[in-house]
Amino acid sequence: MSASVKKILVVRMSAMGDIVMASPILRTLKTLYPNAKISWAVQPEFADVLRGHELLDELIVVPKGQWKKAFKAFQWWSLWQEIRAFKRNLRAKEFDLAIDLQGLAKSGLIVKWSNAKRKIGLNSREGSNKWMDEVVDGNAIDGALIGSEYQAMAQFLGDKRGNFPMHLPAKLNTPNWSSLKKPLGKDYIVFCPFTTRPQKHWFNDYWQQLAKNLPAGEKSSINIVVLGGPGDIEAAEDLMQSMPENVVNLVGKTSIQEAIAVIRHSIGVIGVDTGLTHMGIAENKPTLALFGSTLPYSDTRSGKSKVLYQKMDCSPCRRNPTCEGRFDCMQSLTPELVANEWQKLQ
Template structure:
């Protein structure tokens, strides 16, 4: 366990990906800011996550690793340009002379960046893949806690010696709010609306299309709420069956927003329903009434918000994470009926948790 310093002057947080983990790790920002109000706090992340961090007034600087761009430069043999950009980023980090560098990812790719930053104390969270040899201290990421962001919460408490200062912390820009309003107007959405976020990178975390269709129709007809479908550009084909199955009241904005605009749309929603995906965690971070449907994964059970609930029905094999044993039937997600999800959503809409 690292020794607590009274006032580290410069702190770098490293969480490169993914969207959901960046959101859950954001609780470190207010915790560190409260404990060390005069510290310069920066964050290094991959470029696609920029919108989650760069508008946060409690962060002093956000550094972006353009990983995809650098891969393209190498593939196209633009080695000089790649080397110049890499040098500039490394030089910028080292010039900060960070007292603490916090590697929240604990992988080799993040550990290398922690080492390249030149930080005096490099504190790794569950470091592995060889990154443990690049740290000066390591904190075990395992913790018996059902609260959202549990491992990052543990790190915050260890580093600050304070409890109850960890709270998810994302900020939305006025430009993104303006663009979000324009997108809603162009889609014909006026007044209150619900958001659904059905898409993830792993099929075992998905709920079923026919159930999303039924749920969307019930929200529209019983609660008079138009439903906005959100997802990234890679989710467009997955959205098609849901879009075609809903007769009225569904507005598909899948792949039509930046991450910041997506956050703006979520921020103003009356309700969000989603699976274990970054946009669901974003709803909780923004204080939106949120219903999370979990099955093969269970990142948390306690959302920390009276307005957010988790639906989770464990089986003997739950949570299987990346190793499902059900042969593709995904029984844990099948336990979530439309009636159950709709009733829970109705309770949130009525202010009952």
């Protein structure tokens, strides 16, 4: 049966952390279908998470933002033409198997448009289940494990491995280290303070105190690198105001692949629920994940990494906090606690 599968489409368009956690599926597919060509459909802003991946044959960039912009501008004729051309090119690839790892209408449509011979969805919702031949229950694997839903899909396909390691591209676009005003040095720690929702954030004064509590505090020979995207620049400027001198601000100054390289060469990562933190675990670095309103996993599958999470009566509240902006769950993760847990990982 595997010999008949020559072309495979994987759809996980966003977000960065979810793509990282879904990356083990590439090893699954290469093992089960060694002669198949694997394509991955992704939104342009997240393409660099997978670009150049040695287990991936093709990236299909889905210009969702561009289509949305055209729709809002009432450019419906050009939008229809763009989508028609995209669908035509997608179907011309003649996929034997298409896998929707996102389970939403937007990802399900890509699978539907592919006209693949076999279409499988993961937790398909928003009506996307009607476009699938089969739907996999992502809760079939212990939800405490990082990437558990994707492993459920892998097992459904026939992957019997107990482990399910994440894979980021082996070769990356690395930063121009010489351009940095302050050299990072051989040993440095990465802070990942920024994410999409305020209830997932830790507090500036906590980050600042942590930087001083880590080995040798302000006089440390170990630098701390702060990472984040272009949308985090203003927040990073506020954060840096009371940081010790050994903290280097790279927020908005790296591409995704450069950020992966920074993490890859670090001695470890401390971060909130954001894609960059998950990358620390993927790179097998000592990683502390600070979770509160969300708990995407509690088991990192790694003795080098740990989730810090203090369960409250209201947690995890996800998008609906009830604490009137106090974010008690994150308040309970004190700088002293985080510093002590970091020492245990060393």
